[in-house]
Amino acid sequence: MKQTYSADPVADVPDGDAPKGERDPFLTAMGERVRLLRARRGMTRKALAQETGLSERHLANLESGVGNASVLVLRQIATTLNCPLAEVIGDETTSSAEWLLIRELLQGRDQAALQRARLALAEMFAQAPRDPHRKDRIALIGLRGAGKSTLGRMLAQELKVPFVELNRVIEQLAGCPPSEIHSLYGASAYRRYEHRALEAVIQEHEHAVIASPGGLVSEAGTFNALLAHCFTVWLQATPEEHMRRVVAQGDLRPMSGNNEAMDDLKRILAGRGELYGRADMTFDTSEKTLADAYLQLRDRLAARLAAETAEDRGIE
Structure with missing residues (x-):
């Protein structure tokens, strides 16, 4: 049941008393984090307002750094966005000396180095053996309009493996479309169905091409499961190309x-x-015909999988 607030949950700060250049840095940074977390989940401000029981005006004040939200409001926002409260406020990871040393080691590293560190930690703390069929499941990720369904079907047909749209599995499990899950039960319920659907597909299919929902990457547990059990391909496109295809x-x-x-x-x-x-x-699927996009994707994917297989054998 969604919580609603009868009292004003966000204290408005008049712009005249706090010029933009002098706004509190902490509130400004927190507002930017809320906006980023909302964007990652593909939620409009109106949708977040409906989920939390807050008004759009209060959320606008919070995101712009001129609203001083209560702890209860921040907790409600964190719950709706499915993230720790510390991530909204600003996770400083300063709870112990070891955390500080780890942060120091990772500070300033590029994305490639951070990815290697993440993989090493994942292997170190893994509670289950590495999935031997990870490279046999090709998971396509990206925003709607990138070509996941169209290219995925073509790829599955050539590889002679099942093509699975995760949204269809979610619909089968819930008994209604994902849009209705959101409207009837909220974002948290949808995320649970999404995770269950992925687990079911991994359990059922050792070989498959999977088209995943665009927002799946925003849920750390579900995305980590996808990365652990599937070879993932990000299908990119320009915003204009995404919009044109969706329209x-x-x-x-x-x-x-x-x-x-x-x-x-x-x-x-x-x-x-x-x-x-x-x-x-x-x-990147932008400015490519369907035929060219598919042939290039197929060839690049085959080359990458062959290279990784050879590397794995060399390590063994």
Whole structure:
């Protein structure tokens, strides 16, 4: 049951008393984090307001750094965005000397080095053996309009393996479309179905091509499971190309009724870019015919998988 607030949950700070250049740095940074977390999950401000029981005005004040939210409000936002409260406030990871030493080691490293560190830690703390079929499951990630369904079907047909759209599995498990799960039960329920659907697909299929929902990468547990059990490919496209393809499909979700749809789309892409970048491989589908995109994707994927297989054998 969603909590609602009868009292004003966010104290408004008049712009006249706090010029933009003099706003509290902590509140400004926190507002930016909330906006980034919301963008990663593809949620409009209106959707977050409905989920939390807050008004759009209060959220706008919070995200712009001029609203001083209560702890209860911040907890409600963190719950809705499915992240620790510390991530909203600012996780300093200063709870112990070991944390500080780890932070010092990672400070300033590039993305490639951080990825190697993450993989090493994942292997060190893994509670289950490495999935021997990880490279036999090809998971396509990216925003709607990148070509996951179209290219995925073509790839599955050539590889002679099942093609699985995770959204369809979610619908089968829930007994209703994902959009209805969101409207009837909220984002938290949808995330649970999404995780269950991925577990079911991994359990059932040793070989498959999987098209994943665009927002799956925003849920750390589900995305880590995808990375552990599938060879992931980020299908990229420009914001304009994404929008053109979505409009051609006659589907503007989750941006329908929003006059700033393109701005929302760009924010989502920016917010998720680092997460999508954790994929094993990236492929840009922009300004390519369907035939060219498929042939290039197929050939690059085959080369990457062959190289990784050879590397694995060399390590063994």
